Amino acid sequence: MADFNMQAIECPICKTEQTTKIWECVDVTANEKRKEKLLADEIFVFKCAKCGHTVPLVYNCLYVDDDARLMIWMLPEATEKELAEMSEQMNAIKKKDENGKPYTLRVVSNPNELKEKVIIKDAGLDDCMAELMKMVYLSQIPAITGDEKLAEEGISEMYLNLTEDGGYCFTIFFESDRELIIGADREVYDKLVDDFGKLVEENMDEGFARIDFEWAKNMFVLKNEEQAKSQKVEEKGSEQ
Numbered sequence: 259m260a261d262f263n264m265q266a267i268e269c270p271i272c273k274t275e276q277t278t279k280i281w282e283c284v285d286v287t288a289n290e291k292r293k294e295k296l297l298a299d300e301i302f303v304f305k306c307a308k309c310g311h312t313v314p315l316v317y318n319c320l321y322v323d324d325d326a327r328l329m330i331w332m333l334p335e336a337t338e339k340e341l342a343e344m345s346e347q348m349n350a351i352k353k354k355d356e357n358g359k360p361y362t363l364r365v366v367s368n369p370n371e372l373k374e375k376v377i378i379k380d381a382g383l384d385d386c387m388a389e390l391m392k393m394v395y396l397s398q399i400p401a402i403t404g405d406e407k408l409a410e411e412g413i414s415e416m417y418l419n420l421t422e423d424g425g426y427c428f429t430i431f432f433e434s435d436r437e438l439i440i441g442a443d444r445e446v447y448d449k450l451v452d453d454f455g456k457l458v459e460e461n462m463d464e465g466f467a468r469i470d471f472e473w474a475k476n477m478f479v480l481k482n483e484e485q486a487k488s489q490k491v492e493e494k495g496s497e498q
Contacts, residue, residue: 271306389470
């Protein structure tokens with residue numbers, strides 16, 4: 259797979275046509291500067307050389323970090339069949355290295371999601387637990403902000419970020435264009451690891467997994483079902 263190819267793009271403002279890099283594979287294993295550019299939002303973007311207008315670019319691209327054992331497909335409109343085929347191909351090649359250490363295989367839809375997965379991995383965190391944390395903090399928005407109406411606004415995006423002091427925070431973008439940044443507690447993360455670790459492991463798909471809001475919601479549903487079954491067993495035991 260080639261790293262990138264050059265494609266002609268017309269600036270939507272001044273209509274000037276020019277070429278830009280379209281990345282097929284962002285392999286940062288031997289090129290740390292590529293990761294720096296990714297985190298600085300400098301890869302998936304077109305900047306017009308004439309008028310300076312910038313346009314975000316979203317297209318199919320594979321991110322690879324062999325040192326971190328991380329592979330991420332950015333697939334804006336992938337079908338389940340395509341994901342299955344890609345997973346089968348890549349599993350045979352990259353799921354484990356020569357020492358048997360597994361890769362984390364993920365699918366995202368856009369550069370912001372890709373960037374977040376890289377940040378989470380570099381921070382030594384599990385993106386599964388990060389998604390579950392989002393669900394916890396979303397339910398606490400009224401208590402955190404004191405704004406009951408804010409919780410009623412639709413969420414368009416939510417990302418985990420690192421703070422300057424080495425802590426964590428969530429940046430939340432609402433459909434109303436409002437933005438909110440809230441701190442995240444490591445104790446919440448650790449408790450989720452204890453409570454959901456086994457359940458997540460038992461329900462993790464082989465191959466490239468899409469770990470997002472919908473996945474987190476499903477995990478909470480499974481957890482509630484698990485707790486309900488456990489409670490029924492306890493009640494039945496106490497009746498005997």
